[in-house]
Amino acid sequence: MHVVSATLGLCLATQGLFAQTGWTVKPEWVRAHEEFLASDVMAGRGSATRDEQIAATYVASEFMGYGLKFAPGMTGYLQSAEVVSPVLDGHATLHVGSATLSEGAGVLLLSSSGVDVQAKLRKVDAAEIAKAGDLKGAAVLLTGKTTLAAARTARRAGAALVLLPRNAEIDHMVEATGGKTQIGIRLKTGLPGSRTLVAVDSQAATSLAAQEDGAVVELRVHELPQPPRSTYNAIGYLPGSDPKAGTILLTAHLDHLGIGPAVNGDTIYNGANDDAAGTTAVLELAHALAAGPQLKRSVLFVCYGSEEAGELGSEFFGEHTPVPLKDLVANVEFEMIGSQDPKMPKDTLLFTGWSRSNLGPTLAAHGAKLGDDPYPDEHFFERSDNYQLALQGVVAHTAAGYGTVPTYHQPNDDLEHLDLPFMTAAIQSLVEPLRWLASSDFKPEWSAGGQPKR
Known part of the structure; x- marks a missing residue:
């Protein structure tokens, strides 16, 4: 009986050891x-x-x-x-009022949701973007000294499309990405995100700035078939x-x-x-x-x-x-x-x-x-x-x-x-x-x- 008890005690001790350091x-x-x-x-x-x-x-x-x-x-x-994960053909078009701008001719599509975007124009000084309030669904044209950080702030505020003049920071981004439009991946059952970012040259920026706030901006993209x-x-x-x-x-x-x-x-x-x-x-x-x-x-x-x-x-x-x-x-x-x-x-x-x-x-x-x-x-x-x-x-x-x-x-x-x-x-x-x-x-x-x- 003593041996059995000792054996049982050893087994219990072993289990306790396992529970701690086993x-x-x-x-x-x-x-x-x-x-x-x-x-x-x-x-x-x-x-x-x-x-x-x-x-x-x-x-x-x-x-x-x-x-x-x-x-x-x-x-x-x-x-x-x-x-x-859409792949685009590189021939997007940007329509604002009576003006039409083409990708590769004054327009650079930096990132895209992969679908067409239609929104009303709203011009915002980049230095004041944090104070712009709700930008949900807007096509925001950044003016003044623009930065990618200001563009990200506009997107977080709900902008459907952000337009900004091309500058050295954007050129560096283009170099880093090989000039390819960045398009996110999403679940097939999910909705496209608000990712569309467009850089425009000085002539296109001047044309956009001449438009009235509230003008309809339409970006049309063309998706290529993918497996x-x-x-x-x-x-x-x-x-x-x-x-x-x-x-x-x-x-x-x-x-x-x-x-x-x-x-x-x-x-x-x-x-x-x-x-x-x-x-x-x-x-x-x-x-x-x-x-x-x-x-x-x-x-x-x-x-x-x-x-x-x-x-x-x-x-x-x-x-x-x-x-x-x-x-x-x-x-x-x-x-x-x-x-x-x-x-x-x-x-x-x-x-x-x-x-x-x-x-x-x-x-x-x-x-x-x-x-x-x-x-x-x-x-x-x-x-x-x-x-x-x-x-x-x-x-x-x-x-x-x-x-x-x-x-x-x-x-x-x-x-x-x-x-x-x-x-x-x-x-x-x-x-x-x-x-x-x-x-x-x-x-x-x-x-x-x-x-x-x-």
Whole structure:
């Protein structure tokens, strides 16, 4: 009897040890994911490209290897969504009153929603754009000393079309983009955004300035036929023991910028930190949690496509969640965890929207190396995939490394510039806190005024 009791005690002690230190995230596992996802052969995993699909397939195969199941209602690990990315013929025309201006002859279409635009002219001095108020649906002609920053302000104020005289800043932008009209990608089911930006030469600017406010401005574009394109989310599911306990959602995005302008001769934007690092975190947390005892709550592991194109993968996921939104207890997004932020305590990730809910502080109290975001002016909380779900009421935040890392959106965001020991330790610190969250009755809540509104 004494031997049995001792054995039982040893078993209980072993279980307790497992609950605290039973899983080690091995650095070679972390490096292996990065070696593949951020390799040159993946060509930067551009949004809604074959390279993105390969990355999603890799993640799906890892989910399968860890023993994750298909999410409820799914018959595989991949969720696809058709996207629209128009290609224009380069012969747009701009009609204002009796005047007609043509692309290539005084008109340069910098960016476009991909559809025709009709709006009423409103002339605004660029220096006064912040005071212009509601510009919703207007065709704004910027006058005075114009800048691209003023154009962005006009678009945020709702302008359907922004016209500005061509200058050195615009010429630099044209050089950087190779003279191509920038056209966003959107879900096929989504609406075109207000992206249309037109530069005009001095003669065209004079002609436009002579028009009366309220004159009808019409931009006509011509779309070329394109084959269908899709973006891909990789989704794995770890069923919990209590179907009524809810689901934890752990996410990252698996795409990056693909091939872009050369910097020091390098055109591949590998995205090792942004966001192969976050994808690696999701993979290794899936690895750890799937290897342990069954959790009370279910866990969804999702790596989104097309975040860089406007968070399209998470937008589609939010509209087609495998479990009801009301059952999502919390979402932690992992973004750029590949390097230590110098403003954060050693070995600590920043957690966006720290004071908006009690999720971050509670995970930190259970050992997660998380702390308050030191960059409130950057609005990181609103700039990652967590925000799509936060707007729908889910307590959703992002854990990140260096918030303003110099390699951001550069070709040198590669394996050589990762801090793999930091990254490994950060993932390790989250294993047991997330295991606790998925095994407890604790339900995170928004602080007063913390939930964002549409």
